[in-house]
Amino acid sequence: MKQFAQLIQQIDSTNKTKTKVSALKTYFDQANDKDKVWTIAILSHRRPPRPVNSRQIREYAGELSKIPSWLFEESYHIVGDLAETIALILPPNKGESDKPLHAYLENILKLKSKSDEKKKAYLFEHWEKLNYYERFVFTKLMTGGFRIGVSQKLMTRALAQSTGIDQDVLAYKLMGNWKPQNTTFQSLILEENPEDYLSKPYPFYLAYAVEDELEDLGQPEDFLFEHKWDGIRAQLICRQNEIFIWSRGEELVTDKYPELETFKDYLPDGTVLDGEILAFPNNDIGDFKDLQKRIGRKNVTKALLKKIPVIFKAYDILEWQTQDIRSTSFKQRRQILDKLFQNLTDSITPFHLSETMQFQNWEAVEEERQKAREIRSEGLMIKRADSTYGVGRKKGDWWKYKSDPYSIDAVLTYAMRGHGRRSNLFTDYTFALWNDDKTELVTFAKAYSGLTDKEFKEVDRWIKKHTTDRFGPVRQVEAQHVFEIAFEGIAQSNRHKSGIATRFPRIIRWRKDKTIKDANTLEDLKKLIPK
């Protein structure tokens, strides 16, 4: 545990990816095999199920710290992370513990079926023996959600450096339903399998955002245009009658989209497509909320597959008849792709094509972009017809030209303190819009970014003086200030009181020039939903 806690501390105390990877590599060089397997499992979201629920663990931590439960809750609210709150709030440790990481996890696996008394005794015993970082890690393992700024990708990179095994091969080895308690480092990582290389993807080529005038890009005739689909960018690989799907985060996500298995029937051996996975409920492109229901799910049920199937909208072809064709021109690659698609005999398939368009002038391009919302795209992709498929992000050949964000004027109604540095300031706001007859303000979004530090301080001062009611940490404030709120997406939702969900809401500006009577209505917001 000491080693693992030290690793987490090192990762925590740097902003630099390189330093994080090197800390992980050193850890993989030194840790014992069993601990390594568990570390890989933890950092690839394979934690054991929670042995105690959040209510219990809060109660126990409060008890051991000898503070009233309301004080624990207030502290938790301000710190923002349960394991961290507990690690900070408990009295200093008395003993020490040399137990390795895997021993803790084996305990945790068994703990789930034990009585509450036993669980409490176990927690007390270890909290008292562990220092701050060990406690934090230990409690994190108990409560779940191990987000510490290390993606599976970074972990895989470090493991590749430590073992000398190709990173993509490791990513493949780590996919699937292995369980840390049933495998060994030898069989999971070190043993070589011929099929390990089958799934290897190409690096994704990324586009730059158009920042200046479209005209600056050159002649529209030199480009092919497509809509920019708002799903998950992915590579679909078909080799030796097997399908592999990689997301742009360079994670293998094959298991999550079983309906794409049928690509085996359409693609010849040695084909790699670049495209976008999109939700496709009711035979139409869905919105971001639909796809989120698929992304988060580990087990894809039949019911979900039926309710929200996905499609793969192909942009490009990178490998054809087992040959890497990335150095041929985009135009040529698209000819191959278009032909492949046209030859499909089955018309109801998850295989869709992202159609290319050509324009004679930039005005027409702008006009096409205006249609983006209607057809549920995010804007346009502008790709030079003679461009090869590059690596990473390179300026010049591929551009993305996104639609402007939505925006609306809303009234500040509630506020909460921020976290960390801003924990003394009220910086987490709730915004509301008018109902139809402008008699009532209805909550529609929360936002906590977009103002300068100076503005936050000003709003904070105002809030402290104009609080009308308190609900725990939440303050209701006088309806007086109007803010312009921007967001990227909008969809119907019956989980929200307003009936509408927005994506990435953020504050654009404080509209001091407006009174609350000038704020928008829910009806105005609903009009923004794409039909």
Added chain:
Amino acid sequence: MSQPLLESNNKGIYCSQADVYIDPWRPVKKAIITHGHADHSRYGHKKYITHHLNIPIIKHRLGKINVSGVEWKENFTINNVKFSLHPAGHIIGSSQVRVEYNGEVWVVSGDYKTEDDGISGTFQPIKCHSFITECTFGLPVFKWQPQKEVFDEMNNWWKDNQDNNMTSVVMVYSLGKAQRVLNYLNSDIGTIYTHGAIENMTDVLRKNYDFPETIKITRETKKIDLKGNIVIAPPSAHGTTWMRKMVPYVTASASGWMSTRGARRRRAIDRGFVLSDHADWDGLISAIKATECEKVICTHGYTNIFSRYLKTLGYDARTEQTQYEEDED
């Protein structure tokens, strides 16, 4: 009910019997100043009374002012109200203010910490009936390590960075924390460089203190000189072009807010040292207990939460709105 000895009005904490304010935030005739941080010692008062060690500090900050200095525990009487200053341990020259009238004693804590930092004087609890306390870190999650451990870590961090050919940049407030850090840095490791704001403030204090030698970074300072050494800079320098000379560097901050991971991440700082010039949770509680007071009035910090907790301990506790800011730490 008769008028309380001290009360808060729109100008500050006021003693009407003596017609004196303590740390007022608007101009007044007579002000007793607890310490030199900007939110406690403001411009425009006709007369300042403070500890003599604070005089160079506020003169440096405020220019020409009419100020008289007193010693700790030295009594002075204004219209039958007896005042005296007592060490608060917050920064150099910082004091608590004891106020006595007709046998009733009030104490205004100013900002304070209970651990002796070696340069700011040792905090002394004073028996009183009513205690006006700060509670910047009035949450049970704030618990400080002994400073020796923190400074050992800081020196090791500097040494490690030096071994990796990196320059260490510590971001701290120019008054208080900077001198405290300076006092404990191990100059056997390398040279200590300073930002102008830090150098100027430290210079003011050198007369009474024996700080290690520092070199102010100027236009003439060469990049190669800084390599592997340590730079003390104010937080405002973070992310500015001034830092270019230090490349490649590693940054650290030293403050009580560094207790939480979120605060460290948000500041985009590589290393956070938990080091505060305010009392932690246990320090606040023990300080209040030691005053043997009945009434506690909580100002800046987590006032609502802290006073609610004090009530559960049997104190007559409430909060008071002040305009002290909570940024300095």
